Amino acid sequence: MGTPASAVRLRTPRRPRPPHSVNRPRRSLTLTLLTGLVLLYSLVPLVWLFINATKTQGSLFDSFGLWFSGDFALWDNIGKTLSYNDGAFVRWLLNTLLYVVAGAGGATLLAVLGGYALAKFTFPGKRAVFAVIIGAVAVPGTALAIPTFLMFSQMGLTNTPWAVIIPSLISPFGLYLMWVFASEAIPTELLEAARIDGSSEIGTFFRVSLPLLAPGIVTVLLFTMVATWNNYFLPLIMIKDPDWYPLTVGLNSWKDQAATAGGEAIFNLVITGSLLTIIPLVIAFLLLQRYWQSGLAAGSVKE
Amino acid sequence: MTTLSPPQGTGRAGRSGPARVPRKQRDRRSWTGWGFIGPFMAVFALVFLAPIGYSIYLSLFRDQLVGGSTFVGFENYQRAFEDPQFWSALGRVSLFLAVQVPIMLFLALLVALALDSGRLYGANFFRISIFLPYAVPAVVATIMWSFMYGSRFGLIGNINDAFGVSIPDPLSPDLILAAIGNIVTWEFIGYNMLIFYSALRVIPHSLYEAAEIDGAGQLRVITAIKLPAIRGALVIATIFSIIGSFQLFNEPSILQKLAPNAITTYFTPNLYTYSLSFTGQQHNYAATVAIIMGLFTMVIAYAVQLRGMRKEA
Numbered sequence: 370m371g372t373p374a375s376a377v378r379l380r381t382p383r384r385p386r387p388p389h390s391v392n393r394p395r396r397s398l399t400l401t402l403l404t405g406l407v408l409l410y411s412l413v414p415l416v417w418l419f420i421n422a423t424k425t426q427g428s429l430f431d432s433f434g435l436w437f438s439g440d441f442a443l444w445d446n447i448g449k450t451l452s453y454n455d456g457a458f459v460r461w462l463l464n465t466l467l468y469v470v471a472g473a474g475g476a477t478l479l480a481v482l483g484g485y486a487l488a489k490f491t492f493p494g495k496r497a498v499f500a501v502i503i504g505a506v507a508v509p510g511t512a513l514a515i516p517t518f519l520m521f522s523q524m525g526l527t528n529t530p531w532a533v534i535i536p537s538l539i540s541p542f543g544l545y546l547m548w549v550f551a552s553e554a555i556p557t558e559l560l561e562a563a564r565i566d567g568s569s570e571i572g573t574f575f576r577v578s579l580p581l582l583a584p585g586i587v588t589v590l591l592f593t594m595v596a597t598w599n600n601y602f603l604p605l606i607m608i609k610d611p612d613w614y615p616l617t618v619g620l621n622s623w624k625d626q627a628a629t630a631g632g633e634a635i636f637n638l639v640i641t642g643s644l645l646t647i648i649p650l651v652i653a654f655l656l657l658q659r660y661w662q663s664g665l666a667a668g669s670v671k672e
Numbered sequence: 673m674t675t676l677s678p679p680q681g682t683g684r685a686g687r688s689g690p691a692r693v694p695r696k697q698r699d700r701r702s703w704t705g706w707g708f709i710g711p712f713m714a715v716f717a718l719v720f721l722a723p724i725g726y727s728i729y730l731s732l733f734r735d736q737l738v739g740g741s742t743f744v745g746f747e748n749y750q751r752a753f754e755d756p757q758f759w760s761a762l763g764r765v766s767l768f769l770a771v772q773v774p775i776m777l778f779l780a781l782l783v784a785l786a787l788d789s790g791r792l793y794g795a796n797f798f799r800i801s802i803f804l805p806y807a808v809p810a811v812v813a814t815i816m817w818s819f820m821y822g823s824r825f826g827l828i829g830n831i832n833d834a835f836g837v838s839i840p841d842p843l844s845p846d847l848i849l850a851a852i853g854n855i856v857t858w859e860f861i862g863y864n865m866l867i868f869y870s871a872l873r874v875i876p877h878s879l880y881e882a883a884e885i886d887g888a889g890q891l892r893v894i895t896a897i898k899l900p901a902i903r904g905a906l907v908i909a910t911i912f913s914i915i916g917s918f919q920l921f922n923e924p925s926i927l928q929k930l931a932p933n934a935i936t937t938y939f940t941p942n943l944y945t946y947s948l949s950f951t952g953q954q955h956n957y958a959a960t961v962a963i964i965m966g967l968f969t970m971v972i973a974y975a976v977q978l979r980g981m982r983k984e985a
Contacts, residue, residue, distance in 0.1 A: 397791040404786045404798060407779060411802045411862060414816050417827070421819075434820065434827045483712035490705030498709065505720045508966050515949050515958055516727035517719060536719045544712065570704045599809035601922050606950070617811040624815050625929045640819070643812040650807040658800065 415647075422446055422644040426637045446641040453638055458645075460612065461619035465598060467530060468615055472537030473593035480540050480589050484547025485578060489560060502541060518606045532607035533615070537597050543589040550585030551578070587660045591653065598650055616646045730959035748960035757938040758961060762968075764849065765940050769917040772853035777909060780861050784868035785894060799869065803862035810859065810922040817855045818843070818930050843927065848934040852923045860916070864909045871905035872898060907980035911973045918969045921946065941965045 417434060423443040424432065432438030450458050486492070487499075517536055518527065526532045555578050563573040601617045608614055611622065624639050734744045752758050783802060787795050805813065820827045821842040832838050842851035875898065883893050899906075921942035928935045928943075937947035941961060949958035 394790045396793050398793070400786055400789070400791050401793045404783055404792060407783050407861065408798055408801055410858065411805055414813075414820065414858065415804065415808075417820060418812075418816050434830050479712040479715060483709045486705045486708035490702070490708065492702045492705030492709075495705070498713065501721070502716070504970075505716070505724075508720070508724065508970065513720065513723045513727075513962075515945055515955075515962055516723035516730070519730070519949075519955055519959075520723055520726050535715070538715045539712070539719055570707070574708070595807060599811075601809065601811050601926075605925075606946070617809050620815065621811050621926055624926070628929050636819070639815060643815055647808050647812055651804060654804070654807045655800065 418640065418644050418647075422637075422641045424637065426634065429636055429640075442637070443641070446637050447645070450638045450641045450645065453635065457611065457619065458616075458642055461614050461616045462645075464530070464613055465615040465617075468533050468537065468600070468604075469594055469597045471530075471534045472597040473590060475534070475538045476540040476543055476593040476597075477586060477590045479538055480543035480547045480593075481582060481586055483544050484549075484585075485551045485555075485574065485582070487544075487548045488551035489555060489557065489578075502544065505541065514602055514606055521607065527607050528610050528613065530613060533600070533604050533613075536603055537593075537600065540589070540593050540596065543593055546589055546592075547582070547585055550588075551582060554581045554585065584660060587657065591657055591660060594653070595650060616642075620646060727959035727963055730956050731963055734956050735954075748957055749964070751957065752960055752964055757944060758941065758964075761938045761941045761944045762965075765917055765920055768849060768853060768920060769914060772856060773910070773913040773917060775853075776857045776861055777864055777906075777913065779857070780864035780909070781868055781906075783861070783865045784872060785898065787865075787869055788872040788898070789890070799866070803866055805859050805861070806863045808859065811926055813859050814855055814923050814926040817851070817858070818927055821851060822930075843931040843934060845934040848924075848927070848931055852920070852927070855923050856916070856920075860913070864913070867905050867909050868902055871902035875901045903980065907977060910976055910980070914973055914976065915969055918965060918972075 413435070420435060420437055421429060423437055423441050423446070425440060425442045425445075428439040428442075487495070514536075518532075521527050521532050521535075526535070559577055560573060563577050564570075568576070599617065600615065601621070604613075604615050604618050605621075608618065611619070614622070620639060620642050623635060623642065626633065627635050627639055731748050732743060732745060733741045734747065735741050783798075786792055787799055792798055808816075822829065828839055828842065840847060842848070842854075879897050879901075880893060883897060888896065919942055920940045924935050924939045924943055925946070928939075935943075937951065938944040942965070945958045945961045945965075948954045948961065952958075
């Protein structure tokens with residue numbers, strides 16, 4: 370009788386056990402220290418970013434990079450970052466929010482509806498839909514960006530928010546996750562029962578299916594949010610007007626200005642702006658751990 | 673049997689679905705699926721299919737100052753195959769792929785195995801912290817690392833001052849590819865680690881118990897049970913990394929202003945298409961290079977998939 374290991378652990382958390390076994394191996398200090406090297410590698414740049422966001426332009430140059438120095442200028446830096454150039458940073462932040470809400474929200478909506486259709490319906494051309502989507506996923510996104518730009522510029526869409534939002538609406542990975550998730554989370558019998566009770570397809574979707582899909586939806590939303598928030602190439606080619614820049618492109622223009630001879634050196638603002646840019650996503654990831662972990666599990670185990 | 677992986681799901685639904693339903697009802701229901709997938713497919717056609725079609729069209733023409741656009745057949749493709757800048761860019765990303773991807777995936781796998789072994793103190797903290805760089809935009813990651821690389825107020829400068837040494841400049845032409853490789857590794861190590869870790873978590877524990885009874889050591893458990901069990905995840909991570917390497921654009925493009933001598937306009941194929949269309953106004957040729965790179969990536973990704981899945985077939 371093989372009792373599942375997790376059940377054993379749940380039921381007998383405190384009972385003394387053999388010192389080390391398959392289910393409860395002995396902790397290893399050596400292994401922890403070795404893995405700690407990768408941990409340091411991952412965290413040191415973020416620590417560097419935080420420490421240097423507290424420095425003034427002057428002490429950036431004459432102090433050790435991984436420790437605080439002089440005045441704690443973080444609040445001052447934040448104030449300057451937000452107000453520099455008539456509040457360009459705030460404008461870019463609002464643009465980014467617009468792109469994320471419309472782009473990631475729309476992408477999630479389309480992926481949920483599409484994944485539900487693929488998982489729970491038979492329809493003419495379904496095989497063709499599969500073939501086209503799977504084939505297109507292998508096409509590198511950046512290879513599409515330039516043709517899309519040329520097409521959008523003929524349609525007069527470039528330099529408007531639409532040029533960033535419309536391409537963000539398609540998330541093949543999101544569609545795939547929702548399809549796997551819907552296959553497993555919604556029993557077909559439940560849909561049959563709702564139909565027999567006379568519920569319309571749309572009614573069934575909202576009342577029966579949507580609540581069951583909620584954890585999958587949060588996962589897809591999180592990943593499409595990261596993709597839109599971090600997007601650089603697409604807005605770089607689509608948007609020429611700094612008023613419509615998202616944070617990524619805006620920050621890069623500040624960095625270029627700081628690195629150009631004769632340009633006003635604003636390294637402290639670039640660093641503080643970078644810190645402000647990553648904080649919302651880091652918080653989202655920390656708060657929603659349960660979801661992205663289960664989402665990646667679904668995405669990697671099934672193929 | 674409610675769990676089904678997608679490909680089986682389609683096959684099953686395709687075969688057994690319609691048989692159970694009366695004909696009239698099936699027809700009605702069959703089109704309702706389009707009501708749900710229709711919006712996705714419409715936008716998909718606009719931002720995926722139309723650009724692909726448009727770039728194929730562009731690649732067959734040439735814009736001339738006099739006479740406008742003329743049909744030139746495969747002339748643009750021929751030009752690409754004879755273009756040393758294109759080959760240089762392709763060679764560079766291939767080198768990047770051959771060196772950076774194995775290092776990154778190997779490190780990610782080691783961390784995933786360490787986490788999965790249950791032998792770490794504070795495993796949760798490890799998992800979350802190592803994943804965190806994935807949430808950092810490429811722009812911020814590159815800005816951060818390029819400042820740290822810098823000798824003026826970066827860590828390299830600090831180390832040089834403190835020890836009286838002079839570490840070679842990572843942004844010099846000889847080292848720039850390694851410097852970019854380090855940034856990309858930093859960004860994606862945690863993401864790949866998590867893919868591997870998630871796959872490791874679903875291996876049934878009874879296998880480990882059986883291995884323990886048979887007296888198998890840790891290394892044997894890893895090579896005989898764990899690695900074969902996560903083959904699918906390894907293949908997927910490899911394919912994602914191949915696509916990422918061939919698409920390399922953000923990091924070199926952001927570093928370009930800081931290291932203009934090291935990063936040419938044809939540093940990677942994507943940077944090349946970008947410069948061709950935005951500086952050179954050579955849209956037709958840019959579209960051609962994009963198509964060639966797309967085909968190339970698809971062929972390689974497909975070959976890896978076939979090879980990786982061979983034993984399962």
